[in-house]
Amino acid sequence: MAKMTLEQLRKLREEKKRDIERRETEGKEIRIIVGMGTCGIAAGARVAFDAILAAVERHGIGASVVLAQTGCMGLCHVEPTVEVLVPGMPDTIYGKVDAATATKIVDRHVVARALVNEHIYDRPAADIIRN
Amino acid sequence: MAYRQYMLVCGGTGCESGKSDEIYKRLIAEADAQGVKDAVQIVKTGCFGFCEKGPIVKVLPEESFYVEVKPDDAKEIIAEQAVKGREVKRLLYDKSTRKSNNKIDDIEFYQKQFRIVLRNCGVINPENIEEYIARDGYAALEKALFQMKGEDVIAELKTAGLRGRGGAGFPTWLKWDLTRKAPGDVKYIICNADEGDPGAYMDRSTIEGDPHSVLEAMALAGYAIGSNKGYVYIRAEYPLAIDRLKIAIAQAKEYGLLGDDILGSGFSFDVEIRLGAGAFVCGEETALMRSLEGNRGMPVPKPPFPAISGLWKKPTVINNVETLANIPVIITKGGAWFAKIGTEKSTGTKVFALTGKVNNSGLVEVPMGTTLREIIFDIGGGIRGGKKFKGVQTGGPSGGIIVEKDLDAPISYESLAALGSMMGSGGMIVMDEDDCVVDVSKFYMEFCVDESCGKCAPCRIGTNQMHDILDRITKGKGEEADLARLERIGKAMTKASLCMLGGSAANPTLSTIRHFREEYLAHIRDKKCLTGKCKDLVTYSIDPSKCIGCTLCAKKCPVPCIAGERKQAHVIDASRCVKCGECYAVCKFGAVVKN
Numbered sequence: 001m002a003k004m005t006l007e008q009l010r011k012l013r014e015e016k017k018r019d020i021e022r023r024e025t026e027g028k029e030i031r032i033i034v035g036m037g038t039c040g041i042a043a044g045a046r047v048a049f050d051a052i053l054a055a056v057e058r059h060g061i062g063a064s065v066v067l068a069q070t071g072c073m074g075l076c077h078v079e080p081t082v083e084v085l086v087p088g089m090p091d092t093i094y095g096k097v098d099a100a101t102a103t104k105i106v107d108r109h110v111v112a113r114a115l116v117n118e119h120i121y122d123r124p125a126a127d128i129i130r131n
Numbered sequence: 132m133a134y135r136q137y138m139l140v141c142g143g144t145g146c147e148s149g150k151s152d153e154i155y156k157r158l159i160a161e162a163d164a165q166g167v168k169d170a171v172q173i174v175k176t177g178c179f180g181f182c183e184k185g186p187i188v189k190v191l192p193e194e195s196f197y198v199e200v201k202p203d204d205a206k207e208i209i210a211e212q213a214v215k216g217r218e219v220k221r222l223l224y225d226k227s228t229r230k231s232n233n234k235i236d237d238i239e240f241y242q243k244q245f246r247i248v249l250r251n252c253g254v255i256n257p258e259n260i261e262e263y264i265a266r267d268g269y270a271a272l273e274k275a276l277f278q279m280k281g282e283d284v285i286a287e288l289k290t291a292g293l294r295g296r297g298g299a300g301f302p303t304w305l306k307w308d309l310t311r312k313a314p315g316d317v318k319y320i321i322c323n324a325d326e327g328d329p330g331a332y333m334d335r336s337t338i339e340g341d342p343h344s345v346l347e348a349m350a351l352a353g354y355a356i357g358s359n360k361g362y363v364y365i366r367a368e369y370p371l372a373i374d375r376l377k378i379a380i381a382q383a384k385e386y387g388l389l390g391d392d393i394l395g396s397g398f399s400f401d402v403e404i405r406l407g408a409g410a411f412v413c414g415e416e417t418a419l420m421r422s423l424e425g426n427r428g429m430p431v432p433k434p435p436f437p438a439i440s441g442l443w444k445k446p447t448v449i450n451n452v453e454t455l456a457n458i459p460v461i462i463t464k465g466g467a468w469f470a471k472i473g474t475e476k477s478t479g480t481k482v483f484a485l486t487g488k489v490n491n492s493g494l495v496e497v498p499m500g501t502t503l504r505e506i507i508f509d510i511g512g513g514i515r516g517g518k519k520f521k522g523v524q525t526g527g528p529s530g531g532i533i534v535e536k537d538l539d540a541p542i543s544y545e546s547l548a549a550l551g552s553m554m555g556s557g558g559m560i561v562m563d564e565d566d567c568v569v570d571v572s573k574f575y576m577e578f579c580v581d582e583s584c585g586k587c588a589p590c591r592i593g594t595n596q597m598h599d600i601l602d603r604i605t606k607g608k609g610e611e612a613d614l615a616r617l618e619r620i621g622k623a624m625t626k627a628s629l630c631m632l633g634g635s636a637a638n639p640t641l642s643t644i645r646h647f648r649e650e651y652l653a654h655i656r657d658k659k660c661l662t663g664k665c666k667d668l669v670t671y672s673i674d675p676s677k678c679i680g681c682t683l684c685a686k687k688c689p690v691p692c693i694a695g696e697r698k699q700a701h702v703i704d705a706s707r708c709v710k711c712g713e714c715y716a717v718c719k720f721g722a723v724v725k726n
Contacts (some may be wrong), residue, residue: 071257
């Protein structure tokens with residue numbers, strides 16, 4: 001991308017915001033986001049990431065799933081954390097996700113559409129940008 | 132077939148003790164009995180961080196938040212919400228009962244946390260500038276460049292009342308204003324990312340999770356004071372943060388949000404990274420600037436302040452990561468919005484790295500005015516293993532210990548200082564009854580001895596002297612006059628040191644002597660350490676009348692120095708014992724005695 005002008009920046013911001021809304025309303029896309037700060041990685045986030053990737057491939061759902069990384073969401077006592085956004089289901093944050101749990105999240109939550117017991121945590125605060 | 136409703140039952144320690152497991156089972160049984168088990172999924176979750184009002188049940192997608200739920204409520208919750216789709220009003224969390232010292236009332240939230248600095252952490256991909264832009268990123272810079280003058284930006288910060296989050300709490304607007312008015316063509320912006328307190332990691336996490344918020348704020352600072360060049364001084368032992376910052380700078384330049392003629396406004400601003408070697412003293416602003424210039428990192432006397440003569444003797448604004456991360460939000464949402472959060476003199480939020488003996492350690496961001504009790508017992512979920520709370524160390528090696536009776540003080544710069552501690556960068560280490568305050572003070576003093584740069588005598592000699600005295604107390608060789616000696620040296624260091632490293636190094640010791648004089652005296656007079664942390668002062672033995680000969684302690688002993696036949700009383704060979712305390716911890720019959 002070349003340097004932007006003011007108009008281009010505004011346009012890009014609107015576009016990206018619309019992307020997010022569309023994702024929420026049309027609901028075609030499944031997003032799995034792994035917390036990859038130093039703390040997450042130290043607790044095994046890379047292992048969880050790889051396990052999710054393997055499970056997604058095994059189910060052949062790679063085309064509809066976006067696997068992404070993010071920073072620390074603050075739940076250090078339950079790292080590694082993984083957020084799962086599946087259209088039609090509540091946005092869910094899973095903690096203490098080892099390889100087995102990561103696989104279970106794909107099998108149960110993403111494919112069978114049911115939450116995985118014992119690993120759900122709450123987002124720590126309301127989002128000031130969206131509210 | 133997907134479920135249409137989800138009931139989340141909190142399975143945190145606090146809620147478990149309030150029978151949340153029984154609630155969970157009753158909900159499942161009721162869902163089955165009332166024929167909705169295929170429509171509603173009932174799951175057990177981790178702590179919701181609202182333990183005071185537990186047990187908690189949350190119903191999605193309605194977002195119904197039920198508090199103080201009892202097992203007998205299960206039937207009604209299923210009958211009303213799962214079958215008829217109506218909320219059970221009497222169990223809903225009533226915001227009006229929220230006890231809080233805060234002025235925010237127009238924001239709907241049940242959580243204790245409120246995230247401004249960490250707004251994007253754990254939300255966006257930090258390596259993708261477009262995700263930051265989508266969440267109003269660079270909107271503040273855009274607003275400033277095209278709708279505000281430099282002084283307007285500063286005025287907005289003044290309205291907001293933002294104060295430095297590095298610890299001292301100096302008003303940010305004033306720092307900027309002084310630098311703006313200082314004579315000179317060349318001025319600099321520095322981001323202080325030399326986070327060094329043991330147990331503090333909020334700045335690292337902010338840069339790792341949201342590097343652009345810091346860059347945007349630095350550009351705003353440049354625009355406000357008339358500077359075109361910024362440096363991020365970050366310690367080399369934060370490799371992931373450095374990588375992400377590099378990516379962020381490259382992307383911002385590519386998109387024209389840093390560099391020459393930003394967005395065609397005519398304003399140019401460039402940011403470079405400088406790596407520090409991880410010296411604690413380089414978090415002190417004058418030492419940091421010396422290090423950044425390529426000299427040895429040692430502080431110099433103030434005044435002149437950096438606003439007049441800073442980096443390469445040019446007027447310089449130096450702010451820490453957390454302070455900066457607040458600024459784009461203040462410009463976008465307005466200073467008045469920000470000033471509504473927190474207390475009168477300490478506005479906004481503070482990020483704390485909550486660690487130590489709490490159940491839910493983590494990075495928490497709370498409005499100023501929240502109490503330490505709320506942070507430790509609600510968000511932190513209380514003390515691990517149900518042990519007794521002893522104290523909380525805020526401000527790391529520069530702060531002091533805060534004890535039970537002061538836990539209800541609302542957090543602000545002033546209140547923590549009044550309690551003999553300080554805000555510091557925001558490390559918060561919780562201690563329980565098993566922690567020895569003399570041992571902890573010695574730990575912090577050892578840290579200060581290592582990190583003292585050696586330039587001024589009060590710090591170089593004082594920290595060593597205090598450490599030696601603390602060390603001999605922990606070895607049972609202390610005398611009563613040592614307490615007065617510690618206080619005298621501590622006071623001299625506080626007054627005479629060149630910078631705050633020495634000026635605050637005595638704080639942990641002085642505050643623990645103030646609150647736990649008896650514990651110091653027990654070490655000195657009775658040669659006893661009640662927690663067993665000071666290994667020279669403790670012996671372990673086995674009470675033969677209580678020992679049933681289960682052999683567990685002998686199996687756990689690492690030496691091993693515990694002998695005894697199965698079903699016979701065991702004996703510890705004190706001459707070989709390394710005093711690890713394993714036997715004491717594992718004995719289920721209270722037979723191992725600690726003296």
